[in-house]
Amino acid sequence: MDQKYRIYINENTLFLTDTLPVQNKEMKQLDLQSFDFPTFYKNLDKGAKKQYVLLTENPKAAFKMIKQNCLLIKAAxxxxxxxxxxxxxxxxxxxxxxxxxxxxxxxxxxxxxxxxxxxxxxxxxxxxxxxxxxxxxxxxxxxxxxxxxxxxxxxxxxxxxxxxxxxxxxxxxxxxxxxxxxxxxxxxxxxxxxxxxxxxxxx
CATH class of the missing domain: 3.90.79.10 (Nucleoside Triphosphate Pyrophosphohydrolase)
Known part of the structure; x- marks a missing residue:
C-alpha cells in the first residue's frame, strides 16, 4: 500500500488514498477541503465499526498532517x-x-x-x-x-x-x-x- 494508508481508530478504519478501495462495507467519503483531524477524532464514535475514506492526490501529505496532531510511537x-x-x-x-x-x-x-x-x-x-x-x-x-x-x-x-x-x-x-x-x-x-x-x- 505504497502512498496509501489505513489507520485504525478503535473499531473504525480511516483510509487515505488516491483511489477508492474495493470494500464490502459501506464507506463514508470525507471532504478533503474541510477535513480537520482533531475535530474528526473528537466527534468519532469510537465504538462504531465504520469505514471512512479521504480521497486525495497526495495521501502522504494527508498522513503527515494527521501525524502532526499526534504523538508518534514506534513499535515492532x-x-x-x-x-x-x-x-x-x-x-x-x-x-x-x-x-x-x-x-x-x-x-x-x-x-x-x-x-x-x-x-x-x-x-x-x-x-x-x-x-x-x-x-x-x-x-x-x-x-x-x-x-x-x-x-x-x-x-x-x-x-x-x-x-x-x-x-x-x-x-x-x-x-x-x-x-x-x-x-x-x-x-x-x-x-x-x-x-x-x-x-x-x-x-
Missing amino acids: GGLVRNANDDYLFIFRNKKWDLPKGKVEKGEKMKEAAVREVEEECGVTILSNGEKLCKTFHIYQLGNIIVLKKTNWYEMTVKGKPKLIPQKEEGITKAGWFGKNDLEPLLKNTYLLILDVLVAGKIR
Missing part, C-alpha cells in the same frame, strides 16, 4: 511460526493479539521485534525474516492522541517451545495455534492483526 512485533507450522498468539486486554512492543531509543525496528517477542513469550527466535507489513492505529493516552506505527516481521522458533507469558505486561495467556484453529481467536482480535495475517498469507 512478530508473526512467529514453530516447527509444526503453528502460530504464536497472546491474550492481553481481553483480546487475542500478536507479541509486539515499543522500540527503545537507538534500537532498530527488527531488533526490537525480536526482543519484544522473546520477552513477552519466553522463547528464543531462531530466524527473523523479512518485514511483512506495517500497521497504524490511533488511541488516546490521557489528553494525548497517540499514533502507533508497528512494523511486523516473519519469525521462526526451533521445535515447539513452551511459552511463558509476561504477566507484568498484562499477558495472561500465550499459545500455539494451527491455521485451522484461528477462527475463534479472530472473532476476538484487533482489525490490524487481520492485516498481518493476510500479509503472512495465513488468511
Whole structure:
C-alpha cells in the first residue's frame, strides 16, 4: 500500500488514498477541503465499526498532517511460526493479539521485534525474516492522541517451545495455534492483526 494508508481508530478504519478501495462495507467519503483531524477524532464514535475514506492526490501529505496532531510511537512485533507450522498468539486486554512492543531509543525496528517477542513469550527466535507489513492505529493516552506505527516481521522458533507469558505486561495467556484453529481467536482480535495475517498469507 505504497502512498496509501489505513489507520485504525478503535473499531473504525480511516483510509487515505488516491483511489477508492474495493470494500464490502459501506464507506463514508470525507471532504478533503474541510477535513480537520482533531475535530474528526473528537466527534468519532469510537465504538462504531465504520469505514471512512479521504480521497486525495497526495495521501502522504494527508498522513503527515494527521501525524502532526499526534504523538508518534514506534513499535515492532512478530508473526512467529514453530516447527509444526503453528502460530504464536497472546491474550492481553481481553483480546487475542500478536507479541509486539515499543522500540527503545537507538534500537532498530527488527531488533526490537525480536526482543519484544522473546520477552513477552519466553522463547528464543531462531530466524527473523523479512518485514511483512506495517500497521497504524490511533488511541488516546490521557489528553494525548497517540499514533502507533508497528512494523511486523516473519519469525521462526526451533521445535515447539513452551511459552511463558509476561504477566507484568498484562499477558495472561500465550499459545500455539494451527491455521485451522484461528477462527475463534479472530472473532476476538484487533482489525490490524487481520492485516498481518493476510500479509503472512495465513488468511
